[in-house]
Amino acid sequence: MNKKYEVAIIGAGISGSALAYELARYTDIKSICILEKYDDIATLNSSEKANSQTIHFGDIETNYTFEKAILTKQAAKMVEKYCLQYNLENEVIFSHQKMALGIGDKEVEFMLERYEEFKSLFPNLQVWTKEDLKKIEPRLIYDFDHKERKERIVGVGSIGEWTTVNYKKMSISLIENAKREKNKQVDLFTNSEVLDITKLENQFLLTTKDKKIYADFVVVNAGAHSLYLAHKMGYGLDYSCLPIAGSFYMTVKKILNGKVYMVQNPKLPFAALHGDPDVAQNGNTRFGPTALVLPKLERYKNGTYLDFFKTLRFDRVILKIFTDLLKDSDIRNYIFKNILFEIPIINKYLFIQDARKIIPSLKMSEIKYAKNFGGVRPQVLDKNKQKLMLGEASINSGDGIIFNMTPSPGATSCLANAKRDILQIVKFLNKNFNYEKFENELIDKEHFDEVKINDENHKLFMSKIREEIRLFEEKYYYSSSYTEDLPDYWEKPYSPWRNKRDHWSF
Numbered sequence: 020m021n022k023k024y025e026v027a028i029i030g031a032g033i034s035g036s037a038l039a040y041e042l043a044r045y046t047d048i049k050s051i052c053i054l055e056k057y058d059d060i061a062t063l064n065s066s067e068k069a070n071s072q073t074i075h076f077g078d079i080e081t082n083y084t085f086e087k088a089i090l091t092k093q094a095a096k097m098v099e100k101y102c103l104q105y106n107l108e109n110e111v112i113f114s115h116q117k118m119a120l121g122i123g124d125k126e127v128e129f130m131l132e133r134y135e136e137f138k139s140l141f142p143n144l145q146v147w148t149k150e151d152l153k154k155i156e157p158r159l160i161y162d163f164d165h166k167e168r169k170e171r172i173v174g175v176g177s178i179g180e181w182t183t184v185n186y187k188k189m190s191i192s193l194i195e196n197a198k199r200e201k202n203k204q205v206d207l208f209t210n211s212e213v214l215d216i217t218k219l220e221n222q223f224l225l226t227t228k229d230k231k232i233y234a235d236f237v238v239v240n241a242g243a244h245s246l247y248l249a250h251k252m253g254y255g256l257d258y259s260c261l262p263i264a265g266s267f268y269m270t271v272k273k274i275l276n277g278k279v280y281m282v283q284n285p286k287l288p289f290a291a292l293h294g295d296p297d298v299a300q301n302g303n304t305r306f307g308p309t310a311l312v313l314p315k316l317e318r319y320k321n322g323t324y325l326d327f328f329k330t331l332r333f334d335r336v337i338l339k340i341f342t343d344l345l346k347d348s349d350i351r352n353y354i355f356k357n358i359l360f361e362i363p364i365i366n367k368y369l370f371i372q373d374a375r376k377i378i379p380s381l382k383m384s385e386i387k388y389a390k391n392f393g394g395v396r397p398q399v400l401d402k403n404k405q406k407l408m409l410g411e412a413s414i415n416s417g418d419g420i421i422f423n424m425t426p427s428p429g430a431t432s433c434l435a436n437a438k439r440d441i442l443q444i445v446k447f448l449n450k451n452f453n454y455e456k457f458e459n460e461l462i463d464k465e466h467f468d469e470v471k472i473n474d475e476n477h478k479l480f481m482s483k484i485r486e487e488i489r490l491f492e493e494k495y496y497y498s499s500s501y502t503e504d505l506p507d508y509w510e511k512p513y514s515p516w517r518n519k520r521d522h523w524s525f
């Protein structure tokens with residue numbers, strides 16, 4: 020079969036599906052195809068079993084800077100707005116309470132400080148004391164003997180927000196809606212692994228085992244394989260891909276009412292362990308993800324070991340990045356602990372010790388290793404900077420092909436990433452993007468106004484909350500450090516540009 024399209028997308032995960040939708044709905048590009056290796060949409064990282072199903076807004080992700088949270092919130096709102104526009108509530112998008120938990124003096128103070136700063140961006144954020152948590156999320160508080168945990172604890176979170184998405188279902192919806200656009204040709208080819216991409220004079224030739232597809236512009240949204248395909252064409256040779264698998268543990272029944280995140284050690288590249296209601300498993304709680312280097316590009320699929328070695332492009336620089344990472348004791352311990360989390364028999368015993376930081380009374384009989392759950396985060400190593408990159412990476416060749424690598428929170432940013440790519444595509448193809456329609460439908464208009472909220476009432480409120488916590492904790496112990504001025508904990512990893520930002524207007 021030979022066919023020609025204006026734009027060809029490789030990969031029908033959430034990134035490829037979002038791009039197909041936006042191209043069909045907001046541009047005058049007429050013909051789009053999506054080539055997917057497997058027999059269905061979103062079977063890898065965008066599957067409901069592979070990720071934590073979280074819409075990352077930046078409110079409970081304590082390692083996000085304020086600036087990063089501004090951007091992630093805008094991207095996250097796009098996902099929310101899309102789902103609401105098509106009435107996908109409780110089928111694709113779900114609402115739970117959510118919080119980040121501070122446990123012990125240091126973390127509690129950290130969370131209160133962070134709350135004060137982030138409330139302008141997230142006006143619905145609340146601070147929950149131990150008494151509040153007893154009502155909202157009781158299993159966070161009581162131990163095996165139904166006694167209250169002794170440490171100071173605070174939850175910063177919100178109720179009534181859209182928090183959770185089944186990204187597989189969203190991918191399916193995006194492609195269906197793309198196909199519904201009038202006067203557009205949107206073709207999805209499953210079982211169509213792109214084996215080769217050739218740059219011809221004014222177009223690209225994509226070869227699968229039984230098709231030859233020609234396209235004026237190509238976007239490779241192939242997850243961990245994007246860099247593999249880029250390298251094959253001689254692009255992105257300064258990058259390597261380090262696949263970090265994430266696994267989960269599942270409870271046998273629902274034990275949390277909402278999402279519970281923990282304070283993140285800012286040195287560690289991945290989210291701290293969290294508990295989430297799994298919307299595809301009757302709301303049973305899923306703990307994780309773990310983080311383990313895996314020498315293959317796809318989880319739970321045969322092969323891809325060789326693809327891993329080719330994409331890693333191991334050399335002295337990569338060795339240096341690894342040894343630098345291992346020099347840090349926090350990172351080293353984290354890596355070893357996560358290896359142990361995968362070793363049968365001892366894994367559950369070790370994992371539960373960590374999970375009990377969230378739920379002190381968690382019993383061995385209540386959780387099991389979630390077999391066939393989890394995915395691979397294609398983390399990018401930048402050889403020039405000799406560093407592990409924490410977020411997403413995109414290679415725009417400038418001659419009509421883009422390659423996207425999408426570790427977490429890639430599912431949340433699918434629509435924002437698609438817009439970024441579309442601006443390049445329409446420029447290159449001399450086509451048009453309907454900004455007005457895009458902004459009307461997907462941009463949250465109130466977003467920037469929220470940042471301007473006056474601080475005074477919140478300061479008063481915060482001092483009351485601190486006082487309440489102090490009185491409550493005095494029932495258990497008196498910590499002399501508590502009366503001291505504590506604000507500088509952990510050098511505020513979330514606000515490195517704070518002073519500068521005070522002069523900004525959003």
Ligand SMILES: Cc1cc2nc3c(=O)[nH]c(=O)nc-3n(C[C@H](O)[C@H](O)[C@H](O)COP(=O)(O)OP(=O)(O)OC[C@H]3O[C@@H](n4cnc5c(N)ncnc54)[C@H](O)[C@@H]3O)c2cc1C
Pocket residue numbers: 029030031032033034035054055056057060061062063064065066069070071072073074075186211212213214240241242243244264265266308393394395396425426427428429430431432
């Ligand atoms: C453990 C874990 C937890 C996560 N939690 C979250 C979360 O809570 N929230 C969040 O926002 N993000 C989360 N993420 C990240 C998120 O899952 C990914 O960023 C997102 O799913 C990436 O989507 P994608 O479409 O880019 O890639 P994928 O979903 O991996 O899709 C790539 C597609 O390309 C296809 N493909 C590959 N090679 C070829 C080829 N040669 N030809 C044709 N097709 C090809 C694959 O078959 C696949 O369908 C998590 C990730 C992991 C691993």
